[in-house]
Amino acid sequence: MHSRYRPPRGGALLRGTPALLSVLCALLIWEAYVRVSGISPLLLPAPSQVLRQIWSSREMLWANTVPTIRATLLGFALSVSVAFILSVLLDFIPRLRRALFPVFIISQTLPLVAIAPLMVLWFGFDLTPKILLVALVTFFPMLIALADGYASTEPEVEELLRSMGASRMAVYRMARLPSSLPYFFAGLRISITYAVVAAIFAEYAGARSGLGIVILNAKNSFRPDLVLAAVAVSSAMTLCLYGVAALLQRLMIGHRCTGGAA
Amino acid sequence: MHSRYRPPRGGALLRGTPALLSVLCALLIWEAYVRVSGISPLLLPAPSQVLRQIWSSREMLWANTVPTIRATLLGFALSVSVAFILSVLLDFIPRLRRALFPVFIISQTLPLVAIAPLMVLWFGFDLTPKILLVALVTFFPMLIALADGYASTEPEVEELLRSMGASRMAVYRMARLPSSLPYFFAGLRISITYAVVAAIFAEYAGARSGLGIVILNAKNSFRPDLVLAAVAVSSAMTLCLYGVAALLQRLMIGHRCTGGAA
Amino acid sequence: GESVAVALDWTPNTNHVGLYVAQAKGWFDEAGLDVEILPYTDTSAGALMSSGVAQFGILSSVGFLSQRAAGADLQVVLGVVQHDTGRLVFDGERDDIQRPADLDGMTYAGFGSEWETALIRTMIQSDGGAGEFETVTLGTSAYEALASGAVDFTLEIVTWEGVHADLLGRSQRGFVYADWGVPPQQTTLLGADAGWVAANADAAGAFVKAVQRGYGFALDHPAEAAEILIEQSGGMLTDPDLVHGSMEMLVRDGFLKDPGEPVGHVDADMMARLGQFLFDSGALRGPGGQVLDELPDLTGWVTNAFLAPEAPET
Amino acid sequence: MTALSIDNLSLKLGGTQVLDDISLHVAEGEFVSILGPSGCGKSSLFRVLTGGVAADRGEVRVDPAARIGAGSAFAFMPQRDALMPWRRIIDNITLGLEVQGISRADARALAEPMLPEFGLAGFDRHYPHELSGGMRQRAALLRTILQGRPIQLLDEPFGALDALTRAGMQRWLERRFHAAGWTTILVTHDVREAVALSDRIYVFSPRPARVVREIRVDAPRPRLGRPMSDASRRIEEQLLDILLEQRTA
Amino acid sequence: MTALSIDNLSLKLGGTQVLDDISLHVAEGEFVSILGPSGCGKSSLFRVLTGGVAADRGEVRVDPAARIGAGSAFAFMPQRDALMPWRRIIDNITLGLEVQGISRADARALAEPMLPEFGLAGFDRHYPHELSGGMRQRAALLRTILQGRPIQLLDEPFGALDALTRAGMQRWLERRFHAAGWTTILVTHDVREAVALSDRIYVFSPRPARVVREIRVDAPRPRLGRPMSDASRRIEEQLLDILLEQRTA
Numbered sequence A, B: 001m002h003s004r005y006r007p008p009r010g011g012a013l014l015r016g017t018p019a020l021l022s023v024l025c026a027l028l029i030w031e032a033y034v035r036v037s038g039i040s041p042l043l044l045p046a047p048s049q050v051l052r053q054i055w056s057s058r059e060m061l062w063a064n065t066v067p068t069i070r071a072t073l074l075g076f077a078l079s080v081s082v083a084f085i086l087s088v089l090l091d092f093i094p095r096l097r098r099a100l101f102p103v104f105i106i107s108q109t110l111p112l113v114a115i116a117p118l119m120v121l122w123f124g125f126d127l128t129p130k131i132l133l134v135a136l137v138t139f140f141p142m143l144i145a146l147a148d149g150y151a152s153t154e155p156e157v158e159e160l161l162r163s164m165g166a167s168r169m170a171v172y173r174m175a176r177l178p179s180s181l182p183y184f185f186a187g188l189r190i191s192i193t194y195a196v197v198a199a200i201f202a203e204y205a206g207a208r209s210g211l212g213i214v215i216l217n218a219k220n221s222f223r224p225d226l227v228l229a230a231v232a233v234s235s236a237m238t239l240c241l242y243g244v245a246a247l248l249q250r251l252m253i254g255h256r257c258t259g260g261a262a
Numbered sequence C: 001g002e003s004v005a006v007a008l009d010w011t012p013n014t015n016h017v018g019l020y021v022a023q024a025k026g027w028f029d030e031a032g033l034d035v036e037i038l039p040y041t042d043t044s045a046g047a048l049m050s051s052g053v054a055q056f057g058i059l060s061s062v063g064f065l066s067q068r069a070a071g072a073d074l075q076v077v078l079g080v081v082q083h084d085t086g087r088l089v090f091d092g093e094r095d096d097i098q099r100p101a102d103l104d105g106m107t108y109a110g111f112g113s114e115w116e117t118a119l120i121r122t123m124i125q126s127d128g129g130a131g132e133f134e135t136v137t138l139g140t141s142a143y144e145a146l147a148s149g150a151v152d153f154t155l156e157i158v159t160w161e162g163v164h165a166d167l168l169g170r171s172q173r174g175f176v177y178a179d180w181g182v183p184p185q186q187t188t189l190l191g192a193d194a195g196w197v198a199a200n201a202d203a204a205g206a207f208v209k210a211v212q213r214g215y216g217f218a219l220d221h222p223a224e225a226a227e228i229l230i231e232q233s234g235g236m237l238t239d240p241d242l243v244h245g246s247m248e249m250l251v252r253d254g255f256l257k258d259p260g261e262p263v264g265h266v267d268a269d270m271m272a273r274l275g276q277f278l279f280d281s282g283a284l285r286g287p288g289g290q291v292l293d294e295l296p297d298l299t300g301w302v303t304n305a306f307l308a309p310e311a312p313e314t
Numbered sequence D, E: 001m002t003a004l005s006i007d008n009l010s011l012k013l014g015g016t017q018v019l020d021d022i023s024l025h026v027a028e029g030e031f032v033s034i035l036g037p038s039g040c041g042k043s044s045l046f047r048v049l050t051g052g053v054a055a056d057r058g059e060v061r062v063d064p065a066a067r068i069g070a071g072s073a074f075a076f077m078p079q080r081d082a083l084m085p086w087r088r089i090i091d092n093i094t095l096g097l098e099v100q101g102i103s104r105a106d107a108r109a110l111a112e113p114m115l116p117e118f119g120l121a122g123f124d125r126h127y128p129h130e131l132s133g134g135m136r137q138r139a140a141l142l143r144t145i146l147q148g149r150p151i152q153l154l155d156e157p158f159g160a161l162d163a164l165t166r167a168g169m170q171r172w173l174e175r176r177f178h179a180a181g182w183t184t185i186l187v188t189h190d191v192r193e194a195v196a197l198s199d200r201i202y203v204f205s206p207r208p209a210r211v212v213r214e215i216r217v218d219a220p221r222p223r224l225g226r227p228m229s230d231a232s233r234r235i236e237e238q239l240l241d242i243l244l245e246q247r248t249a
């Protein structure tokens, strides 16, 4: 990396300050609005009330966060693995790509609201349908990212490798895969945020417990503060996952000239 | 493009053949399964029945597709515009990026199922909440794609431009923006599929009409054939949008050495 | 005329027949009202009313009590049915379910509200059971789940899902809540945004009377009302047998009118007893989510003030 | 008059000391070459001049008269051509003009007559990856020249050209620079080229680069295209000796 | 024995005729250079040999004995270095060995002793963008040599090197090639270099490339590092004449 493109130094904490400030700012404005406007807490509860609710319901929230995290992680792991394996297959067999890619696009166009109840009916109320739904929602961005990433490989580098007698597999491993990593990580960061949303949605369609169930029940009981408390927990969880993805990106391709943003 | 990397010739129709075949195959297997197993059409209707249903309900389906298309297109247009404008701002003002990027990540982590009803309560049954939801769901992939795309700019090219006395704006326009296009189109193709899903979900949470309403009501009225008919229409719609995005990509950056896949 | 929106509690069914008849017959127009029947969506009628999206909405009495206790400014203005149409149902072929106590340890397909637990637990416990069962929140998929055997039991509206099951020849059995320790209730009601009603008493009265006339018409002409419902519901209700069968049951079993009362009458005492029951079960929570430690005063929660005293001409 | 003066410039890149107290100056209209072993820091010096990196110490002064308008005083040709793969050759060539705000049509009108001279006629509509290495280099050179800046920074502009094409380009350059009165700094690894073109030559040491010698070339001009003069030959030998000495030192 | 023979090769790229009926052959252990004007088609010929593009017509035959194992007979050094930006220099250098299935540790052990000779000592852990143009070129050359293939295809391997570094590399190469008995095809734009290193030289015409002359260099070896022999000087002049003639033709 050319020295002027280095990110400013000062430790992650210091660099996170502006972000923390802006989030705090937004919360303060929201709190002030609720207090001044006197809007009904049934429509919009104050952040302070939401915080209080998180604290007082902490055990219930935690008990329901665990299944959601589990579904998210398992589903996302499945999704990334499947996307990866498929991307390799499609990359190696262009005929297969032309035959299957549109099918995957179609799989992606199926509206969740129609698919989720079916999944639940077919696979029961346990982890399986949630994992499958998370995978279904997140696997396509990964597939596109990988496919476009492969396509971004420099032809010169590929030709060089082939001149060395590299097999199709070696070309893939040494050129196409590394070239795809920036795209892969962009896709990873996009789809990890969808993963949690999908898990919660899957719970909504039928589950014993989970943040989706908390949200659904709180909503039906006219408890927007509890809805928002669950939302806050899910956001925090997504943020963590995103942070892990971003960290992974920094570790794996951060040294490259052209690294990811933020 | 080096000649060996050219896509095979033969017109879009011919190249689409394997895809059509595989989709047809899947439909045939499904039809056969329904006929042979004698499964109740209340659980799984045959594709032929779905087709018949599409035809006989064509007016109702069309009347409900229009609002969904409208919400999708308006929301997506809003999303791409906002993502683009923001990406420029964040690119020009690193301080702003550090302050706001996490906020956008947070916005992306809000579970749809919790946000959609709130949107409906705040903005009513009209177009507004749908547009906002579609924008909320799709804008983050676009933002990440653009940001990572900017970051993929060759430092050498930027230095050259700056040596020419190019302003920050000119560097952006002549180097960073064109460099981001492959990422942008990957993001576009990812988020356009989510746009329709989001629109349908938004309708689920509250709408006068739309494919989401058809799906929800058909389901509760024990009409899986109608559910699948609406799903098929929505899939077709998404496929069209995806096709437009892919075409745009081919037109705008297809000549580059490193083009998108599929 | 005045714009009025009505929210539904479920996809169009015979519980809504009065609304569609009034709409089709032009009685809303006659009353100077511009009425929109909002399609059923994932957002509850209570929520839509308290946020001002709708002025009226179809509610269940248990749902109404919980929402009002939680601070929603709702008021019941008409009773759609006079008696309990709710049932706890399960697969009739199952020998292991003979009485509520057998449900202990089984899986219930729920709709996501707290009163469900209170109601079912009461039924099981009144039969000597422990009242322990597992809840899977399925919402609109509950009946598919019951049919496919994925769950053991759920709640239904006997005049709709019950008729449907009969038509399909599915053997289905059920328990009447009131047989097992739950006070009797008018399962389905028409509610209103109380603030709006207070400010627009004339329009509210006109609306409720038009709806009352609709249900009165359905009582007198069930077949014609069924046809109107089929026609008005936008192609969703393609099974005429279900609609007609349901209308016949509503009329035959006296769900729509009690002798000596006008169509649409709401029984405040019945509501008060149901409220007491929910309070005793700890199912009523206040605006902050705390379990109420004092039964609120229920006066004014329901009113017959907007109804015509006798069933209007149909 | 001094067009450019560099004083006591030092630069560290990623822990490696690259420039060590470099001082040099170029008079207006002067043609100065920099000779030095591969990897010593010549390109890095150019990066400092064009603002690509900031020096750790030292100063760069440019004659204010050279800063016409808001733009840079320099036209810079990087060692690796830095052609934009998404622009056609003609649009790569006119890049500098576009940056200066000249309309695309006008810029093309300026560039097109020069394509044949640069052996690029008929390739203006091609993309960079469809050109040979030497053609890319010539496109980059043309892009630099066209900017019409008072000071030209050329980093091995002929490295990928065969002897004849190279000689042709050198002749063309000399004429053009003379006519335009451009100040030039040429980084080259070709001693003969430096002698043939320069008024003065700076010789850099191996990394970290220091100026080890400054040599005035006073052989009579024109020097290109004719047998080498004795003066030139002497200077060439002297330069080779200095370089050799540096190397073994 | 003929290691490689090319017969009547023709190639069109994107509508441009690039190779026109090229025939040439290289004997085992022979050092053959290709001289030709920039953009004539030299690199394209190499792309045909390495399988980067398919010829429209003609045939390439490689001595079966040269195809050791499953791998390619060629070690190819492209004109633009094609270093992988995500690999450290050492890992770029050992790329060919890795492809051959040699373990990373063994490959490094083979490569590391050669780093000083190539002026890359201390830079093995750097990434390509942290190297100078000449250093990148040397890394690419080392990557090629290390593969130990019987036939070396070098496309302007010294284009970015200063005279002395270049001379050093040439001397090293000549020794090494002689010892290994490698067959070599060198594309160069430096006539003197071609004369100094080659057994035979093919001169290509401007695009579309045809073979216009084949010249045997029989000046006594070693030719590097000492004053040019008369024989060499004569051949150099002859070559320049041919090129000049071609150009004006």
Ligand SMILES: Nc1ncnc2c1ncn2[C@@H]1O[C@H](COP(=O)(O)OP(=O)(O)OP(=O)(O)O)[C@@H](O)[C@H]1O
Pocket: B001, B002, B003, D123, D126, D129, D130, D131, D132, D133, D134, D135, D160, D162, E013, E014, E015, E016, E018, E036, E037, E038, E039, E040, E041, E042, E043, E044, E045, E079, E189, E207
């Ligand atoms: N994809 C392509 N489309 C059109 N023309 C091409 C393409 N690829 C190469 N060419 C043309 O082929 C010709 C030969 O290119 P090549 O790289 O082989 O030249 P070269 O002899 O190596 O030149 P140099 O010495 O400058 O490297 C050039 O004129 C180039 O423009």
Ligand SMILES: Nc1ncnc2c1ncn2[C@@H]1O[C@H](COP(=O)(O)OP(=O)(O)OP(=O)(O)O)[C@@H](O)[C@H]1O
Pocket: A001, A002, A003, D013, D014, D015, D016, D018, D036, D037, D038, D039, D040, D041, D042, D043, D044, D045, D079, D189, D207, E123, E126, E129, E130, E131, E132, E133, E134, E135, E160, E162
């Ligand atoms: N980012 C960096 N980190 C570490 N070292 C660097 C970095 N950038 C450049 N260098 C080192 O700086 C030195 C000078 O590089 P420079 O490109 O200026 O050399 P040069 O004189 O132009 O050489 P050449 O003639 O080979 O082009 C090199 O040794 C290089 O490795």
Ligand SMILES: Cc1ncc(C[n+]2csc(CCO)c2C)c(N)n1
Pocket: C009, C010, C013, C015, C060, C085, C086, C087, C111, C155, C156, C157, C160, C161, C187
């Ligand atoms: C037609 C119809 N079917 C099911 C429900 C869902 N539902 C809501 S409350 C309740 C139990 C009432 O005791 C049930 C079954 C409905 N509202 N309308």
Ligand SMILES: [Mg+2]
Pocket: D042, D043, D044, D079, D155, E132, E133, E134
């Ligand atoms: Mg350099």
Ligand SMILES: [Mg+2]
Pocket: D132, D133, D134, E042, E043, E044, E079, E155
């Ligand atoms: Mg070449």
